[in-house]
Amino acid sequence: MTNQDRICVGAIAGAFGVKGEVRLKSFCSTPEDITSYAPLYSEDGSRSFTLKLTRGVKGGLAARMSGIATKEEADALRGLTLWADRDKLPSLPDDEFYHTDLIGLEVLDTGGARLGTVRAVHNYGAGDILEVFGPGRRQALLLPFTKAVVPTVDLTAGRIIADPPEDLE
Template sequence: MGDSIIVGRLAGAFGVRGEVRLKSFCAEPEAIADYVPLTTAEGREFRQVVITGQTSGALTARIDGITSKEEADALKNTDLLAPRDRLPALPDDEFYHADLIGLPVFDTGGAALGRVKSVLNHGAGDLLEVLPPRASATVLLPFTREAVPTVDIAAGRIVADPPEGLFPG
């Protein structure tokens, strides 16, 4: 867990004047502009984001410091992070993906099932990608109240009641 949360990703140039395609991971996509300054993992800082419109699967925006198509394309697939304390507090049953990644997952009897490798969403709801101990293949665990009754961020653990046969062993 860090002091920053990924709030979006640059998706390349939009047009030839330095506008970018911007994927927002915020509940309200345009809210990404409210969380400036945004930084990259390498420490580059963007102090101003102006949303200019929408395109297929992304917003279009002007971001300070990006003035050409070449600069925008060079930053394609760059994650944008915002300070956690600038983001809204979440309701009790919602979590930032960054808080879940790396957490150990236990079954309802206390046996270790693995660690959360990533959080995926292919359109039908979130899935926790869990890497079981001593396994090379991950298991996709539906992130529902039935399959994952307890997420305890403070204690750093998840308790799962996975469907029968989902995990090896």
């Protein structure tokens, strides 16, 4: 399995309580759906888990994970990202994308000039932002991932056409 065959669907924020539950951040549009994509894997694929949600908690969910029985074991998982097999995830509408599919795409402006490559996708609460890094740039170009600024995403061709506002270039 390569990382292209899996999508990051959540992360462990640490232990919850003293009986081995974890505090879970779900990256799914419906947070509770994360359990239906099990088994979930560590990023390197060396460990797999099933999840049983136990309750909602501030900033996420509390869950029991297979093989985790103590607070210490749960604490040891802090920061672990959880990955699901891509074929277990729902198909997306034409105008939605998994972040992992955008990373590495070449970004061109509407005139065909190369702006760089998508290095990361961020969301600080007001929508997705593409971090584009390219030759000749001292710092990354941050593009709002909206139809107006990014009118074309062509996964097959491996590129994005962007129309950044003039003050961003």
